[in-house]
Amino acid sequence: MLAVTNASRTNFMDLATLSWHEPTLKLFQAPRSMMPRIVSNAEVYGHVSEGPLKGAPIAGCLGDQMAALLGQRAAPGEAKNTYGTGCFMLLNTGSQLVPSKHGLLTTLAYKLGPTAAPSYALEGSVAVAGLGISWLRDNLRIIDSADESEAIANLVPDTGGVYFVPAFSGLLAPHWEEDARGALLGMTAFTTRGHV
Numbered sequence: 001m002l003a004v005t006n007a008s009r010t011n012f013m014d015l016a017t018l019s020w021h022e023p024t025l026k027l028f029q030a031p032r033s034m035m036p037r038i039v040s041n042a043e044v045y046g047h048v049s050e051g052p053l054k055g056a057p058i059a060g061c062l063g064d065q066m067a068a069l070l071g072q073r074a075a076p077g078e079a080k081n082t083y084g085t086g087c088f089m090l091l092n093t094g095s096q097l098v099p100s101k102h103g104l105l106t107t108l109a110y111k112l113g114p115t116a117a118p119s120y121a122l123e124g125s126v127a128v129a130g131l132g133i134s135w136l137r138d139n140l141r142i143i144d145s146a147d148e149s150e151a152i153a154n155l156v157p158d159t160g161g162v163y164f165v166p167a168f169s170g171l172l173a174p175h176w177e178e179d180a181r182g183a184l185l186g187m188t189a190f191t192t193r194g195h196v
Contacts, residue, residue, distance in 0.1 A: 001045060002036040003061035004118070008108040013038065015097055015108055018118060040111040041066075065090055066110050069121060076119075086172075087129035090121045098122060103174025124173035128182075132166035142193040156194040161186040164196055 007013040007020075012030070014021040020035050039045060041062045048056045062070060065082065069090045072080040076094030081087065092109055097120050099106055109121040128135075133146045143149050163185045170178035184196065 001039045003041050004038050004111045005041055005063050005066045005108050007038045040114050042112045043114050062110055070110055083129050085131045087126040089124040093120045093122060127169050127172050128166040152194050160191060160195040162191055162195040
């Protein structure tokens, strides 16, 4: 079995029907019989068979960003942003499956029970956020620690026209350019590490 939100990330699942998409299965010569059964994010999947928790129900599975959306209690029309290695924004669109017109991903947010209605979201992803700070520390060595980045940035009133685009593995939303590369633009003889 596979939780519905994880199934949606395979791109083999139809977001409207929450079942395997037959034309995609056919395209990849993936027989439906080899695909796991799709289940909701909140139901009893089984029980722990060994150890001190033996017999305890295993009754929930919700992946990373979707769990953050639910955990931060974003109601329909509300969004959450989480920052880590990357940055991820999800806007809860409720029961509406909204196709993006601006380069975001339409995704399943969660389905909280076998008979519950699904909730959908629009997602924007940035591959490099915190990783950019690590790169400034470890590769360029213009900061000694991630904590120091804020104090150094506060040494200048603005960016001075300097832009750091950490597209180390391409650009994700909304451009989806896997060949894009990082750039440090707008530098002059007056540029300091605070501007970067």
